[in-house]
Amino acid sequence: xxxxxxxxxxxxxQEGENATMNCSYKTSINNLxxxxxNSGRGLVHLILIRSNEREKHSGRLRVTLDTSKKSSSLxxxxxxxxxxASYFCATDYTGGxxxxxxxxxxxxxxx
Amino acid sequence: NAGxxxxxxxxxxxxxxxxxxxxxxxxxxxxxxxxxxDPGMGLRLIYxxxxxxxxxxxEVPNGYNVSRLNKREFSLRLESAAPSxxxxxxxxxxxxxxxxxxxxxxxxxxxxx
Numbered sequence: 001x002x003x004x005x006x007x008x009x010x011x012x013x014q015e016g017e018n019a020t021m022n023c024s025y026k027t028s029i030n031n032l033x034x035x036x037x038n039s040g041r042g043l044v045h046l047i048l049i050r051s052n053e054r055e056k057h058s059g060r061l062r063v064t065l066d067t068s069k070k071s072s073s074l075x076x077x078x079x080x081x082x083x084x085a086s087y088f089c090a091t092d093y094t095g096g097x098x099x100x101x102x103x104x105x106x107x108x109x110x111x
Numbered sequence: 112n113a114g115x116x117x118x119x120x121x122x123x124x125x126x127x128x129x130x131x132x133x134x135x136x137x138x139x140x141x142x143x144x145x146x147x148x149d150p151g152m153g154l155r156l157i158y159x160x161x162x163x164x165x166x167x168x169x170e171v172p173n174g175y176n177v178s179r180l181n182k183r184e185f186s187l188r189l190e191s192a193a194p195s196x197x198x199x200x201x202x203x204x205x206x207x208x209x210x211x212x213x214x215x216x217x218x219x220x221x222x223x224x
Contacts, residue, residue, distance in 0.1 A: 031211060042115075042201055042215035043154070088153060092211070098169060099144070099205075099213055103153035 010106040019076040021105040023089030030092045037086045081111040117216035124192045132187040134202030143185035147198040192223045
């Protein structure tokens, strides 16, 4: 399988704390994306980082990409209860025409 | 602006029955996808259509067929449903040849008894 793998599988933090999720993948990629899924809903795109980028910011989100280690991290700063959701990394593999998703990290932010 | 619309939202089938899941997007996207989501396994790609008139297999195509009816619509058919096909099905689309930023429908929860 070309699936990425997220770590940890589940994360529980207090409101105001930072949440860090990691993703590893297997082969060369064009880009890596992070998505959020609220319970019972479809996935929503959060941020995309290209293979030639190392870090990207969007609001309270910070994504890093290390292509030498084939890994990425998503940092959510000053978390809120509304950030409670599952977070998925997705990779677009070089030469492919498919976006492959990992199994996700379930984040629970306690108020 | 509806985005990606899937129907039905819920469906219960008996083993051996057939059904078609419908998906339509109003964003003029070229590429469309069908994924299934099972607990603890994330999303797995069933079939995709890179452009109108083309379809290709994903990771788990067995037991499914698809039709790219036109640029807007991409349907998924289960010819003879099996309990292993109990899952949540998501349709997605994107307007880029590099598959950036997928837009997802709200999903179809399917149970096969």
